[in-house]
Amino acid sequence: MSSLPIPIPNIRIPRPVHPTGIWSWFTTIDHKRIGILYGITAFFLFLSGGVEATLMRLQLAGPELGIVSAAIYNQLFTMHGTTMIFLAIMPLSAAFFNYLIPLQIGARDVAFPRLNAFSYWTFLGGALMLKLSWIGGATDAGWFGYAPLTSIDQNPGKGIDFWIISLQILGIASLASAFNFIVTIINLRAPGMTWMRLPLFTWMTFITAILLVLAFPVITVALIELTFDRYFGFNFFNVANGGSVVLWQHLFWVFGHPEVYILILPAMGIVSEVLPVFSKKPLFGYATVVLAGAIIAFMGWMVWSHHMFTVGLGPVANTVFTITTMLIAVPTGIKMFNWIGTIWGGSIKLNTPMLFSLGFIAMFLIGGLSGVMHAVSAHDAQQQDTYFVPAHIHYVLFGGAIMAILSGIYYWFPKYSGKMYSEKEGKIHFWLMMIGQNVTFFPMHFVGLDGMPRRIYTYAEGMGWDLWNAVATAGVFILIAGFLVMINNLGRHWRNGPTAPSDPWDGRTLEWSISSPPPEHNFDEIPVVTALDDWWVTKQDSQNRAVPVSGGSGEETHDIHMPQASYWPFVVALGLFVGAYGVVFNDLIFPYLIAGIGLIITFIGVYSWSLEPVNDPE
Amino acid sequence: MLNFNKFKQVIPLLFVLTISMVLAGCYPEHNQSTFDASGPVAERQLNVFWWILAGAAIVFVLVEAVLAYSIIKYRRKDESETPKQTHGNAKLEFVWTSLPALMLIIIAIPTINTLFYAADPPKHALEQHTLKAIGHQWWFEFRYPSPNESDKEIVTANEVYIPVGYPVSIELDSVDVIHSFWVPKLAGKVDMVPAEGNTMWFEADEPGVYYGQCAEYCGDSHANMRFRVVAVPENEFNDWLIYQSTPATESADPLALEGKEVFKTAGCSGCHALKTVVNKGSKGRIGPNLAHVASRRHLAAGVLTNSEDGGLVNDSYLQENLRNWIQDPNSIKPGNIMAAQGVVYTNPDRKLTEGEISALVGYLTTLK
Incomplete structure (x- = not known):
């Protein structure tokens, strides 16, 4: 460092040394604590999206109700979609990536621990920015933000600006996180942890991270174009001056469809972990399931225009995307059948995580089948933009992604909390979810085919939509009851539950070979992996257990060097947050003054971070 | 042991339940119902929907039935039991890859046909x-x-x-x-x-x-x-x-x-x-x-x-x-x-x- 040509100002601030307390959470770079931060933050954001959904359902409980205004309703569905996708399901998955990947591959942390902390704080900044835009009017152009509804003429308020800029900030967080996990999984696998011995969840994380890296730049470009249109009078999406509104749709869905797999592949990974453990059988066709995941990710790039069957691309384009969309059902089907193959002939124990994973299969199947119905593009002209589509998306993302995530939350609860939850209350939660989601979302199929468009804040009497809308609204309260049971169960037991053993489920993967919760350095000795489901094999083969581990890092416990905590990731994220507000309020005091201040904070943070050694010399 | 023959009787029941559930949502008399196709374009579109609905209902009933059956049949009875550790079956996996693919090809034909039918007005349409x-x-x-x-x-x-x-x-x-x-x-x-x-x-x-x-x-x-x-x-x-x-x-x-x-x-x-x-x-x-x-x-x-x-x-x-x-x-x-x-x-x-x-x-x- 001394060879740097520029003089280094003496801005050395002592490193944070808080092992506990609030401050320790701001400076932590421990992947497990960051995982918990991600999980809890995302769960609260999930609840906020649920509140938005509840208000919408109340408004639609009957014809011509006036619970919320048209303007508020339009903000509600826009924020609900954006929240659930970017602030709930993605970061909930990220919570699992963070907590589990190092544990599953036998590593002591991720490759870039400070970058990991940076991802979280940046995500939190973007999330706060988006949710706080409710003050003064949130975005109301739909989570898909179709041009020209987002143009400055149509939508002069700040809501759209908040949406654009916070999505950009969230994109930075996602990209940083994705790179981190790609590098971690490639480089930090324990000795013997070959690619085809990777736990399925790690595999799906790896594929998801690659998708993130490839998909986010597309939405970034689209959002930059939109920013230019709005801020500097450009005409990317301005038809009057030769722009194209369909361009936005292509860009958005080229990102948006891989995004769907970004949401569902981690969920599929969780289910692929839970089913074998509670069936006492290895995953059926491990290689096929991995391959199917990779094929889904690859083909996910060829189907985007199935969101645009009614845009008028013509029958030839629609035919192409019909065929590719139908094809992508095949690898998805393979996964379904392999999961059933896993439990077939097994020894099934119906603990809460298992129930949720089985519920995932049962519900995701419905979403998958209605997905194939959309692929039948001739009839999709009737389904598109009706309630049939929210029915589908909720069977895929609630019955699918959320059910799997809930399965994961229960499954790994003993690991991250060190406590056991109440199995009885878990099961009550499960049944409330199963009943609640079907009562809420199944009637949407009916009203959709009955001609009810989506995104309408009201409907006339006498259209025949009253009954099933009322039923759907009633279902929401069953779901709310379910989540109250869950919060009570997990919240109470996290504090006072019985102590969890290190391996309560007779697990198969490495995270169950260490204490609950794991020590900060995860593994006293880096394990040497000899098989798929190594921990299970080790337990089965008692001789194996006696073999002294060799070829590992050889470090003794007292020699383990963990990366030290740091202020700088938080500072950089803070700078981005301030800068982002500065861009939205660019005319406050002096043009782009606040943005400049944010930039300076960011710069100071990056500068100090880059000069800060991973570990201080002792 | 669960009697499989007994369970088989559940499948038609499931099927009837599915169909009646779906029909519960058909209201041709409603103003914007897609089930009351009153012209050739809507009729052709509705026809492909019946095809895919029938296919989906069969897949739904079969898969949910097998899922339910295996959950009931393979419930753990004894904590110490360890089932046979099967890792896969190439033949089986080939079958459940190609069968859905075949079904999709079958449904793709009327779909594409109708796409082109609905795209352009017939030649006898008047200016x-x-x-x-x-x-x-x-x-x-x-x-x-x-x-x-x-x-x-x-x-x-x-x-x-x-x-x-x-x-x-x-x-x-x-x-x-x-x-x-x-x-x-x-x-x-x-x-x-x-x-x-x-x-x-x-x-x-x-x-x-x-x-x-x-x-x-x-x-x-x-x-x-x-x-x-x-x-x-x-x-x-x-x-x-x-x-x-x-x-x-x-x-x-x-x-x-x-x-x-x-x-x-x-x-x-x-x-x-x-x-x-x-x-x-x-x-x-x-x-x-x-x-x-x-x-x-x-x-x-x-x-x-x-x-x-x-x-x-x-x-x-x-x-x-x-x-x-x-x-x-x-x-x-x-x-x-x-x-x-x-x-x-x-x-x-x-x-x-x-x-x-x-x-x-x-x-x-x-x-x-």
Whole structure:
């Protein structure tokens, strides 16, 4: 460092040394604590999206109700979609990536621990920015933000600006996180942890991270174009001056469809972990399931225009995307059948995580089948933009992604909390979810085919939509009851539950070979992996257990060097947050003054971070 | 041990349950039901839906049944048991890869066939039956070629007639954001994208009033952007065209005459045309054409019904609707341009008096 040509100002601030307390959470770079931060933050954001959904359902409980205004309703569905996708399901998955990947591959942390902390704080900044835009009017152009509804003429308020800029900030967080996990999984696998011995969840994380890296730049470009249109009078999406509104749709869905797999592949990974453990059988066709995941990710790039069957691309384009969309059902089907193959002939124990994973299969199947119905593009002209589509998306993302995530939350609860939850209350939660989601979302199929468009804040009497809308609204309260049971169960037991053993489920993967919760350095000795489901094999083969581990890092416990905590990731994220507000309020005091201040904070943070050694010399 | 034969009886039960669950959602009698296909395009589209629904129902029942069966059959009885550690079965996996693929190929054929069928109108479609549908926030403008002059078009709004048994080609456009043109009983929707020049077609088998609604989110009052398609025998359709191209008869009623004056002075005529015939391709006005507003079954783009049952206009309903609409358009269609920009709504000094509103209502009621 001394060879740097520029003089280094003496801005050395002592490193944070808080092992506990609030401050320790701001400076932590421990992947497990960051995982918990991600999980809890995302769960609260999930609840906020649920509140938005509840208000919408109340408004639609009957014809011509006036619970919320048209303007508020339009903000509600826009924020609900954006929240659930970017602030709930993605970061909930990220919570699992963070907590589990190092544990599953036998590593002591991720490759870039400070970058990991940076991802979280940046995500939190973007999330706060988006949710706080409710003050003064949130975005109301739909989570898909179709041009020209987002143009400055149509939508002069700040809501759209908040949406654009916070999505950009969230994109930075996602990209940083994705790179981190790609590098971690490639480089930090324990000795013997070959690619085809990777736990399925790690595999799906790896594929998801690659998708993130490839998909986010597309939405970034689209959002930059939109920013230019709005801020500097450009005409990317301005038809009057030769722009194209369909361009936005292509860009958005080229990102948006891989995004769907970004949401569902981690969920599929969780289910692929839970089913074998509670069936006492290895995953059926491990290689096929991995391959199917990779094929889904690859083909996910060829189907985007199935969101645009009614845009008028013509029958030839629609035919192409019909065929590719139908094809992508095949690898998805393979996964379904392999999961059933896993439990077939097994020894099934119906603990809460298992129930949720089985519920995932049962519900995701419905979403998958209605997905194939959309692929039948001739009839999709009737389904598109009706309630049939929210029915589908909720069977895929609630019955699918959320059910799997809930399965994961229960499954790994003993690991991250060190406590056991109440199995009885878990099961009550499960049944409330199963009943609640079907009562809420199944009637949407009916009203959709009955001609009810989506995104309408009201409907006339006498259209025949009253009954099933009322039923759907009633279902929401069953779901709310379910989540109250869950919060009570997990919240109470996290504090006072019985102590969890290190391996309560007779697990198969490495995270169950260490204490609950794991020590900060995860593994006293880096394990040497000899098989798929190594921990299970080790337990089965008692001789194996006696073999002294060799070829590992050889470090003794007292020699383990963990990366030290740091202020700088938080500072950089803070700078981005301030800068982002500065861009939205660019005319406050002096043009782009606040943005400049944010930039300076960011710069100071990056500068100090880059000069800060991973570990201080002792 | 669970008796498999006993379980087999559950499968037909599941199947019946599924089918009845699905049928519970079919209401062909509802105004916008996609199950009451009343024209060839909607019929063909509904047919492929029955195919995929049948396929999906079979897959659904089989997979859920196998899932349920294996959960029941393979419940853990003894904590110490360890099942056989099977890692896979290549043959089985080949079967469940190729079977769904085969099913999808089968369903792809009628799908693609129907796609092309619905895309272009049949060759016997007539030039004079070419309808232009133009989306506005939040109402529909309709134009037909004028039966008398080849360079003119007749204009109307929110309610349009079509001849029964004739294919109607539709040219779609929008003046602002993306809307979507959808009459569920006649055909699936096609988006009205500014400057993209989308087209579609449909045909009604039977006379009737068909409900339509904008299906692409288009801002505040997207929910209030509806329209009606009235299918009538060809001779009635031709009469309607003539009627639409002729202005309403002037009324000598003093209230109506007073209203006519208000219509001009209050600024209404700035946005609402009373002309029935315009030059082909000319730019539309900001507000709906009102030349025959009192003949339309609904007001404010299908939101207010001018009769008890949605049938022909009843003047007392019409007058009440007109009054409510003029008094406070925002309460009926939040965010609409008239309330936001009309001078009588933005300038308190120019606010319409009760008397002026009555005169306007009286005048507009005469525009039959």
